[in-house]
Amino acid sequence: MRDLVLVTGGTGYLAAWCIVTLLRRGYRVRTTVRELNRADAVRAAVTRGGADATPLEFAVADLLADDGWAEAVEGCAAVLHVASPLTATRDAEAVIRPAVDGTVRVLRAARDAGVARVVCTSSCGAVYYGRPERSTPFDESDWTVVGGGPMSAYVTSKALAERAAWAFVDRQGDGLELSVINPSGIFGPALSPESTSSLILLRALLQGMPGAPKLGMGIVDVRDVAELHALALESPRAAGERFIAWGAGPVSLPQIAALLRERLGADASRVPRRALPDWLVRLAGRFNTEIGDLVPLLGQRRTATSAKAIELLGWSPRPWQQTIEESARCLIAFDKELGHR
Numbered sequence: 001m002r003d004l005v006l007v008t009g010g011t012g013y014l015a016a017w018c019i020v021t022l023l024r025r026g027y028r029v030r031t032t033v034r035e036l037n038r039a040d041a042v043r044a045a046v047t048r049g050g051a052d053a054t055p056l057e058f059a060v061a062d063l064l065a066d067d068g069w070a071e072a073v074e075g076c077a078a079v080l081h082v083a084s085p086l087t088a089t090r091d092a093e094a095v096i097r098p099a100v101d102g103t104v105r106v107l108r109a110a111r112d113a114g115v116a117r118v119v120c121t122s123s124c125g126a127v128y129y130g131r132p133e134r135s136t137p138f139d140e141s142d143w144t145v146v147g148g149g150p151m152s153a154y155v156t157s158k159a160l161a162e163r164a165a166w167a168f169v170d171r172q173g174d175g176l177e178l179s180v181i182n183p184s185g186i187f188g189p190a191l192s193p194e195s196t197s198s199l200i201l202l203r204a205l206l207q208g209m210p211g212a213p214k215l216g217m218g219i220v221d222v223r224d225v226a227e228l229h230a231l232a233l234e235s236p237r238a239a240g241e242r243f244i245a246w247g248a249g250p251v252s253l254p255q256i257a258a259l260l261r262e263r264l265g266a267d268a269s270r271v272p273r274r275a276l277p278d279w280l281v282r283l284a285g286r287f288n289t290e291i292g293d294l295v296p297l298l299g300q301r302r303t304a305t306s307a308k309a310i311e312l313l314g315w316s317p318r319p320w321q322q323t324i325e326e327s328a329r330c331l332i333a334f335d336k337e338l339g340h341r
Helices: 013-024 036-048 069-073 092-112 153-172 197-206 222-234 253-268 278-287 289-297 307-313 320-337
Strands: 004-007 028-033 057-060 078-081 117-121 177-183 185-187 216-221 242-245 248-252
Touching: 004 013, 013 028, 013 036, 013 078, 013 197, 013 222, 028 036, 036 057, 069 092, 078 092, 078 222, 092 117, 092 153, 117 222, 153 177, 177 222, 185 197, 185 222, 185 320, 197 253, 197 320, 216 222, 216 320, 222 242, 222 307, 242 307, 248 253, 248 320, 253 320, 278 289
Parallel strands: 004 028, 004 078, 028 057, 078 117, 117 177, 177 242, 185 216
Antiparallel strands: 216 248
16 A cells, blocks of 8 residues: 545545545545535545545545644645635635635645645646737746736636745745646546536536537546646656646637537537627626636637646546547436436
């Protein structure tokens, strides 16, 4: 049995796959939950992912409080800090404060416990927002300019949290190693019906939204992002490095809708065939926060490269078409299981 690793935010979409990936690789795993009564749901998700959840340990901790973090990291060789609020809101501080303060809180606890390395989940939102579009891909040397252009509270939170993480390690890390993963839009099968927030756009398409907004985004599979976290944990070459996780893109929502109709048959009967005009999406975004958060993606042409992760760590992402199809089939199966279809 390998070292004990803490994964923060065990009830989350990506965190569940990180737990599965580590267990399959022979690690002992502990995860944080805000309430202990969520432990059974996490175990069920891990089992659904094909891993033995029996040895999984739990610790109660919240990003907004110091309580519980010392106990959570005790005895751990490494931490995957995955937990971060993913909420559409006009109250930016409700997202930014737990993201930034929580990241520093986890790093401080890890340092004090003698943890060797923390792998932190950031986002491409910390790479290319607030910057002019360009013909060449963005890479790990690029940083989002907060306030440099339209961006959601979530994107702002990821940019500020990553900056805070590197600053803490540089000034107060005392030898703590940090690696950061910067995924694009994460899709792929979820392990729990309650943890599908990243798949909200696919669910809306399957449920017959009036049209597909011409949103463009990078796509990466959640399983590949979890794998990249494990590679960054294990490789000595990953210390002090950022790694973009970009499978393909930008892929537009009309392209995704067309793929769903092509591959899902009758299950995609309600998927829209027309694209929504940008002006209508912008108008709707004034009244609907979730839509408003997506408006900066209209006409998105920015791209990023995962060459560093591929060359340095041997990472290999799946085709985006496979990811989207398996995401949709997962949602359909959950809905049928819950009696929604």
